[in-house]
Amino acid sequence: MNFSNNRITELYAKKLAGEASETELQELQEHLRSNPDEQYFQEIFSNWWDSRQTPGTVTNTSQDEHFQYIIQQSAYNANEDAAPVINIRKRRRWVSIAAAAVLVGAISFGAWKFSPVKKTETAAAKQLQENEIVAKRGTKSKLLLPDGTQVWLNSDSKLIYNSSFDDTLREVTLDGEAYFDVVKDPKRPFIVHTSGINIRVLGTAFNVKSYAQEATIEATLVHGLIEVEKTNEPKSSRIILHPNEKLIFSKPISKVAAKEPDKESSLTAAGGKELKPQLISINPLPRNSTDSNRIETSWVYGKLLFEGDSFRDLALKMERWFNVKISFKNNKVSNYRFGGVFENENIEEALNYLQMVHAFHYSIKGNDVVIDKK
Amino acid sequence: MSFSTADKKDDLQHLKIRVAEGDEPAFRKLFDLFFAHLTQFAFSLVKSKEAAIELVDEVFIRIWNNRTTILVIENMKVYLYKATKNAALNYLSRKAEKQIHEPFDDIQIQLKDEHNPESLMITNEILIKIHEAVDALPPRCKMIFKLIREDGLKYKEVADILNISVKTVDAQMVIAVGQIKEKLKGHLHMPSRKNFQKN
Numbered sequence: 299m300n301f302s303n304n305r306i307t308e309l310y311a312k313k314l315a316g317e318a319s320e321t322e323l324q325e326l327q328e329h330l331r332s333n334p335d336e337q338y339f340q341e342i343f344s345n346w347w348d349s350r351q352t353p354g355t356v357t358n359t360s361q362d363e364h365f366q367y368i369i370q371q372s373a374y375n376a377n378e379d380a381a382p383v384i385n386i387r388k389r390r391r392w393v394s395i396a397a398a399a400v401l402v403g404a405i406s407f408g409a410w411k412f413s414p415v416k417k418t419e420t421a422a423a424k425q426l427q428e429n430e431i432v433a434k435r436g437t438k439s440k441l442l443l444p445d446g447t448q449v450w451l452n453s454d455s456k457l458i459y460n461s462s463f464d465d466t467l468r469e470v471t472l473d474g475e476a477y478f479d480v481v482k483d484p485k486r487p488f489i490v491h492t493s494g495i496n497i498r499v500l501g502t503a504f505n506v507k508s509y510a511q512e513a514t515i516e517a518t519l520v521h522g523l524i525e526v527e528k529t530n531e532p533k534s535s536r537i538i539l540h541p542n543e544k545l546i547f548s549k550p551i552s553k554v555a556a557k558e559p560d561k562e563s564s565l566t567a568a569g570g571k572e573l574k575p576q577l578i579s580i581n582p583l584p585r586n587s588t589d590s591n592r593i594e595t596s597w598v599y600g601k602l603l604f605e606g607d608s609f610r611d612l613a614l615k616m617e618r619w620f621n622v623k624i625s626f627k628n629n630k631v632s633n634y635r636f637g638g639v640f641e642n643e644n645i646e647e648a649l650n651y652l653q654m655v656h657a658f659h660y661s662i663k664g665n666d667v668v669i670d671k672k
Numbered sequence: 673m674s675f676s677t678a679d680k681k682d683d684l685q686h687l688k689i690r691v692a693e694g695d696e697p698a699f700r701k702l703f704d705l706f707f708a709h710l711t712q713f714a715f716s717l718v719k720s721k722e723a724a725i726e727l728v729d730e731v732f733i734r735i736w737n738n739r740t741t742i743l744v745i746e747n748m749k750v751y752l753y754k755a756t757k758n759a760a761l762n763y764l765s766r767k768a769e770k771q772i773h774e775p776f777d778d779i780q781i782q783l784k785d786e787h788n789p790e791s792l793m794i795t796n797e798i799l800i801k802i803h804e805a806v807d808a809l810p811p812r813c814k815m816i817f818k819l820i821r822e823d824g825l826k827y828k829e830v831a832d833i834l835n836i837s838v839k840t841v842d843a844q845m846v847i848a849v850g851q852i853k854e855k856l857k858g859h860l861h862m863p864s865r866k867n868f869q870k871n
Contacts, residue, residue, distance in 0.1 A: 304846060307853065311845035315820045317827050339853055339860060345793050346802050350821055365703055368729055369696070372736040 303329070303336070310340055314347050370442070431457045433474070436621020438597075443470075447488065450477040450598045453618040454509070475507040477598045480522075495547050495578075496532065498525040504539075505594045511614070515547040518594040528578075537578065544594060548577045602640040609634045609656075609669070620645040622662075627670040631658045684748050691735070692743050699739070703732055706749070709823050710756045716818060717760040719782045727759040753819075753833040781814040783807065783822075798859060805855035809848055816841055817848040 309326040312318035318326070330337045431451060433439040439451040444463055451457055455474020463469070468488040480488045480499050490497040492508035494515045502522020508515040517526055519539045526545055528535040539545050596603040602619050604612050610632040613624040622645055626632040634656040640648050645667065649660050657672040690698035707728060714724035731752060735742060745751045783806065794802075809817060812834075819825045819833070820841075827841045834841075 304850070307850045308842065308846045311849045312842070314849070315827060315845065316824075335860075339856065342794055342798060342856075342860065343802070343849075343852070346799070347821060361704065361707070364707075365700055368703070368732050368736065369699075371729070371733045 306336055428458055428460050435618050446481040448479040452597050472506055472508055474509055477505045479503045494529055494549050496527050496529055513549055518544040544581045546579050605637045606635050612636055622665050622667050624667045631669055631671050688748050692739050699736055706752050710752055714756050714760045716782050718763055723763060727763060728756055730759060731755045750829055750832045781811045783818055801856055801859050805852040813844045813848050816844045
């Protein structure tokens with residue numbers, strides 16, 4: 299057999315792929331006439347090639363159910379179009395965040411990613427399937443829990459609930475920041491667990507911020523009533539929070555998880571100086587502000603609000619918001635204070651705005667932002 | 673099988689416009705057209721059915737979420753494969769805790785298990801030899817071969833999806849078919865004409 303003829307192979311491969319032109323097919327035909335072995339190989343191989351099957355349904359769930367699942371997981375779907383008028387403003391705002399995120403997505407692929415519910419079975423509780431929803435850095439998620447409760451998950455946050463959620467109790471575990479609009483059900487209290495406090499509600503809207511790297515946990519109540527208790531002394535520490543109040547829980551210093559050594563030192567320093575361990579304080583919110591321009595809830599409306607933050611603190615927020623890594627080469631610059639709001643800006647535009655307030659120099663390489671003095 | 677003819681391409685354009693307008697049945701059609709292919713494609717990289725399905729789900733969820741902006745996508749098919757590929761590479765990078773890039777030199781490419789259809793006029797021995805030969809192809813070569821055979825993609829589409837030139841696709845296909853032919857050598861017993869005539 300003549301196996302050395304590359305030209306025949308090229309023509310034949312093109313024929314298989316449907317890429318061969320009329321003249322190329324003729325040329326192949328010519329070659330084959332004088333090469334019966336090659337012809338025999340091609341007959342056999344073509345037979346195999348054509349036996350390919352279209353991949354069937356790979357899942358056990360029917361395609362219908364699966365498709366419904368995808369529609370459901372999408373934050374902005376047709377059902378919401380039929381929602382009461384009251385919601386429309388909220389929804390539109392939310393959609394505009396999605397549009398903004400697409401712009402960012404063009405730069406860093408995969409922004410505004412909606413992570414589907416991950417099902418992991420634990421050996422200990424086979425029947426309790428854990429559902430984990432993650433919003434990565436630079437992305438946000440909105441989800442609908444089985445009981446109808448709506449949750450907005452901020453960047454770099456994780457929400458976990460198990461399969462018994464709907465039947466008996468409504469318990470979720472939060473790492474990061476989320477805004478909850480809880481469906482009323484007096485029989486089944488809704489409980490949010492964080493690393494330091496538990497929040498028990500009957501039907502209300504509130505924001506919880508509990509990032510592992512930050513020294514405090516915050517719960518802000520928008521309406522309704524919530525009850526807050528410390529994780530480690532649930533009975534004795536119960537506190538009732540009223541609307542427009544914000545609860546701040548300062549973690550024991552050892553509990554502040556720091557991922558980078560440089561952040562560790564700065565956070566420990568801040569925690570040691572300003573915050574007593576395990577301290578709970580309740581602060582009233584300004585009465586005349588609306589949800590969308592309040593620092594605690596503005597993110598739900600696609601705004602990153604900051605008031606007198608040091609550049610170092612603002613950088614932490616920006617890292618999550620824009621999915622970047624910000625480092626300072628100059629200490630003085632990191633202590634600059636800023637107040638303002640980002641809405642649709644990308645990281646570069648945001649930094650340009652900040653430069654109008656204080657002079658500094660920045661460079662962006664991929665996801666790394668380095669900030670230095672002018 | 674292949675949806676790459678000019679007509680089908682127009683179909684995809686129409687489908688894209690309807691999806692952008694929020695037409696759920698159109699989105700369903702897009703889903704039906706590509707879901708199985710993309711899952712298979714993701715599976716060939718991540719080698720876990722659950723992970724593959726999850727990754728492709730994310731791609732579709734993102735499309736439905738951002739549907740008002742999908743008109744800027746030039747070639748929906750290439751986009752879907754690219755998005756799936758990137759998601760799979762990200763997944764593998766996370767799992768390996770290091771960046772995994774193309775070409776797929778470090779990745780085992782897992783092809784679909786094929787059942788021998790009854791219409792096949794090949795002996796079992798030959799079939800096994802073909803499968804072994806395909807499986808032994810270098811990762812990137814195998815991936816290209818797979819996308820063209822199993823997914824019916826054109827050279828240009830494969831080139832766009834894998835960020836390589838059409839020339840490379842052509843060359844890799846020559847390598848693939850050449851290697852398979854080489855491996856089959858000695859196992860193909862061509863019926864001699866004499867015998868053939870006797871019977």
